[in-house]
Amino acid sequence: MTRDPDGALAGAYAELIRCLADADEYAATDVALGLLAAGVPAERVLLDLVAPAQAQVGRWWQANEWSVAQEHAATHISERVVAAVSSYASPRPHRGRVVVACMDGEWHALPARLVAEVLRLRGWHVTFLGASVPAAHLVSYLHRHDAQAVALGCAVPMRLPQAHTMIEACRRADVPILVGGLGFGADGRWARRLGAAWAPDALAAADLVGDEEALDTPSDGASRLADDEYPGLVQRRGELIDGALAALRERVPATRDYTPAQLDRTVEDLGYILDFLAAAVYVDDVTLFDEFLDWLVQILTSRGVPAGSVGATLGHFAAELRDFPRARRFLTAGRRILVPAAGG
Numbered sequence: 001m002t003r004d005p006d007g008a009l010a011g012a013y014a015e016l017i018r019c020l021a022d023a024d025e026y027a028a029t030d031v032a033l034g035l036l037a038a039g040v041p042a043e044r045v046l047l048d049l050v051a052p053a054q055a056q057v058g059r060w061w062q063a064n065e066w067s068v069a070q071e072h073a074a075t076h077i078s079e080r081v082v083a084a085v086s087s088y089a090s091p092r093p094h095r096g097r098v099v100v101a102c103m104d105g106e107w108h109a110l111p112a113r114l115v116a117e118v119l120r121l122r123g124w125h126v127t128f129l130g131a132s133v134p135a136a137h138l139v140s141y142l143h144r145h146d147a148q149a150v151a152l153g154c155a156v157p158m159r160l161p162q163a164h165t166m167i168e169a170c171r172r173a174d175v176p177i178l179v180g181g182l183g184f185g186a187d188g189r190w191a192r193r194l195g196a197a198w199a200p201d202a203l204a205a206a207d208l209v210g211d212e213e214a215l216d217t218p219s220d221g222a223s224r225l226a227d228d229e230y231p232g233l234v235q236r237r238g239e240l241i242d243g244a245l246a247a248l249r250e251r252v253p254a255t256r257d258y259t260p261a262q263l264d265r266t267v268e269d270l271g272y273i274l275d276f277l278a279a280a281v282y283v284d285d286v287t288l289f290d291e292f293l294d295w296l297v298q299i300l301t302s303r304g305v306p307a308g309s310v311g312a313t314l315g316h317f318a319a320e321l322r323d324f325p326r327a328r329r330f331l332t333a334g335r336r337i338l339v340p341a342a343g344g
């Protein structure tokens with residue numbers, strides 16, 4: 001039995017990071033099982049070892065120090081470690097059923113899985129549905145399995161409109177909802193906007209999930225969500241991407257010689273700009289778009305792409321979206337953020 005779980009976890013973290021970097025899944029599993037054998041609670045192994053290691057993987061990917069392949073390998077290993085920890089510590093459920101799932105279009109299953117495992121360790125009967133569950137399928141599942149609550153994860157804010165559809169569907173099915181994940185903002189403000197109770201982490205989720213009163217959260221702005229700017233942006237998405245690409249080719253002749261892979265990447269980035277803009281318009285919060293632009297500038301500059309090109313694209317979208325006052329306002333504010341980032 002270790003007397004110093006914090007010290008043991010700190011040492012294990014450095015080891016796990018090494019294992020992830022070397023893609024050594026056997027050693028990674030041994031690190032976690034070693035902690036459990038030394039008496040470190042399973043919950044802490046999940047939340048103070050696996051979770052921060054995954055966040056570090058994300059930072060390395062963001063800074064272009066790790067490739068997508070390295071990130072995928074590390075995530076696979078983390079999934080194996082989580083599976084090993086859950087089979088080691090598997091208490092029989094003595095509380096009601098909680099269904100844990102990711103929002104439609106949301107592929108970050110691991111954060112929600114960590115929450116699911118913590119709830120399981122606390123005695124809940126957990127059904128984990130994994131990544132990207134369509135709203136209609138979720139609701140029919142909830143009906144059939146008599147869930148006491150549903151916990152929905154969203155890691156990227158561009159999925160908030162879909163998250164709202166799912167939250168509303170669960171409300172209509174009369175199942176209490178808890179949401180979480182980075183997609184709701186660091187302080188959960190977009191969860192409140194969508195009318196759902198939010199947990200900052202798995203421990204808070206475990207405290208909240210049985211509290212029906214706390215889960216009954218009214219929305220702080222649902223009426224705003226109903227105007228037609230968001231559906232208009234969704235409808236014009238394809239045409240806006242085509243126009244922005246044509247403008248880019250005009251402005252930056254080198255982009256005309258892009259390989260098919262570079263072209264795909266550019267179309268994807270233009271799509272992200274529009275999806276984050278649409279999500280910001282949906283929740284009526286410019287900070288969602290601003291945070292995305294800060295992130296995009298870091299991603300692009302770490303990959304040697306000048307951030308100035310984003311400013312010009314925002315200008316192009318603002319000119320095209322004459323009948324979208326809120327979207328134009330967000331784009332104009334975004335251009336002001338990008339000017340210092342682009343160096344003048």
Ligand code: B12
Pocket residue numbers: 047050051052054055056057058059061062071072075100105106107108109110111112114115151152153154155156157178179180181182199200201202203205291292295
């Ligand atoms: C692994 C990973 C992936 C994997 C996911 C595989 C899987 N099986 O999960 C894949 C490759 C699919 C992926 C894809 C993408 N990813 Co990714 N990904 C990550 C990474 C590195 C780790 C995720 C993770 O496991 N985190 C560990 C958990 C524990 O952290 P956590 O979110 O803080 O979780 C705690 C709380 O938030 C809360 N919580 C979390 N979920 C839930 C759910 C509920 C119900 C509750 C109550 C609470 C709760 O409790 C948790 C535990 O205490 C993160 C980095 C990061 N910081 O998380 C990026 C990250 C989330 N990804 C990011 C991006 C951009 C993407 C892509 C858009 C990349 C691309 N160009 O394709 C796509 C989007 C795919 C999609 N539509 O969903 C960005 C998001 C940035 C932003 N602006 O929002 C991040 C932050 C990376 C970065 N630093 O830039 N990704």
